[in-house]
Amino acid sequence: MMKTRKLLCMILVVAAISCFSSMLSFAFSATSSNALMATSSNAWPMDDFVELDDFDSIERPVLMNAGELDGFESTVPASFLSLGVGYSNMSGVVKYVQVPFNSQYYASLALPSDCASVNQFFISISKSGLPSFGRYRIKVRFSSNTGVEYNGGYFWSQKENTNAATQSSSYLIDVSQVSGDWNVSEVIDLGGAQQLDIGVYPKSGTTANLPYGGYVSVYFEKTTESPSYTGAGGAYTSDNAVSDTALNTSKMVDTLEEIVQTISNQLEALWDQMFNLMHVPQLANDDKNTGLITGAIEEQMDADRQNTEDIIAAEESNTTTIINNNNENTEKITNGYDNSALNAENDKLNNSLTEYDNAEKQVMDKVNHALDDINFNQSLDNYMQPILLCSTFMQRLYDNSGGFKDVINLTLIVSIASIVVGIYRFKGGD
Structure with a gap:
């Protein structure tokens, strides 16, 4: 129906353009004498x-x-x-x-x-x-x-x-x-x-x-x-005539486009009126049938909805029963398990760790006692001379080491940190 409508509009528009073109050509033929x-x-x-x-x-x-x-x-x-x-x-x-x-x-x-x-x-x-x-x-x-x-x-x-x-x-x-x-x-x-x-x-x-x-x-x-x-x-002059002809032609084309558009709109409105007059009874009957179909669909949807709710209720009941059974079985498994052997092994492990801690404490006590017995009986100068000699040697060695200084610095820092940590541990630190 829509294709037929468009075809009719196109035929009428083309006919209108043809008529207007004939009038336009006649008008141009008369321009030289009286336009x-x-x-x-x-x-x-x-x-x-x-x-x-x-x-x-x-x-x-x-x-x-x-x-x-x-x-x-x-x-x-x-x-x-x-x-x-x-x-x-x-x-x-x-x-x-x-x-x-x-x-x-x-x-x-x-x-x-x-x-x-x-x-x-x-x-x-x-x-x-x-x-x-x-x-x-x-x-x-x-x-x-x-x-x-x-x-x-x-x-x-x-x-x-x-x-x-x-x-x-x-x-x-x-x-x-x-x-x-x-x-x-x-x-x-x-x-x-x-x-x-x-x-x-x-x-x-x-x-x-x-x-x-x-x-x-x-x-x-x-x-x-x-x-x-x-x-x-x-x-x-002839140039003026060409210019005026072009201007008039442009205006006529614009006018023609407006006329064609107006005709097209009027034909479309006429077609809509004819379509409504021819199809209003059919549309009314279609509306009635549509109402019947819609009612039947709604009834079927209500029935399907009730069936769905019944299925969901049954599934929920079955799910609740399964969960209760699983809880009961879990309780039985948890309370019926014999873990006495595992507890005995845990007690043995705890006893062994306690004995190891006591042995380590005895060793550390002996080392700390030996460190406490160290005494410096000589004068400070006697100790400082070899230290200074060694320090001077080490300083020269460090100055002449070039790029190896970074390695020495890192080694010295790590050594000092290790000594401090060792002493701390030997003195009973955690």
Whole structure:
């Protein structure tokens, strides 16, 4: 059953991988024309100051078609576009606020509470809204319902790099304007840019330009003309394409592994549910049979336990009887043995040892008596002269003996010790 379960899971996982691989190969075949690098950043420089707030909208101007201005329709979906303002607060700190365009390509910016003066307005295109790398003529038309005059415009783009600092670049451009509306038409090389902003500088730096809103249309057209602006990261090369392909492939592989693991877990859970549904009755019956078998085993174990206890009791009784008989026999052997002959031999040995001690004592008494009778009748000088002569001879002999001195020393020590022990014994010592 477990083998069948694993085989089913393997078949379903392989099928899922095959389907996903087909989708992956199709996606790579379309990369050269319309694939986009993965990012979702809509950030403006100095992201620490970005505030994303909801502002009051301005009434929609009449006789305007959403996303289509002056004869060209927007090629960028509205969900990838946002309207932003850069301003200085009361402390002179530059801050940025962005709001998204709605499905009708309309957005409106209200006056921020800390705004002291307006620096620029801009249309921001996120990574997902940019076409694939290459040269394009970009046309931007913003139809404003606020009468603002502009001092020109700019392009700004950025590119995020893996494990490296983010790149950015900017370029001043000419802007066509009339009654607050403005238009841009330029040839650009997107390069590796992951965000593109098209901005304008209002002539008035006060807050009179807010609220600011209107409709936008952004149009990209492939071209071979020389670009006036190249996006952040420089022109897109084949090396960039290989690097981005490898990065995207790695991310897709990780995603594929997660999908396969999720499918495997779900199949395993489904299999467990099916197994339980199919085998719950059988398991209940097995539990009942197991209870009967267990009861029978327990009864047999109780019977075996009682038999074992009876055997142990009988063995203990027999062992006690044998021990009592052995004790009785030992007592008989011990008390019935005749040891009179052995006692007689012991008495003879003790008498012999006593006689030997007496004889030895008599001999030692005689020797001690003879030693006690020794007297020195001559003067000490008479005794010392031969002793000194002998001592001098022996000393010279000892000095000239070289390495034999150790032997002489040891012999002398042993001799003196033997004499002392002998005298002690002769004088009656133990």
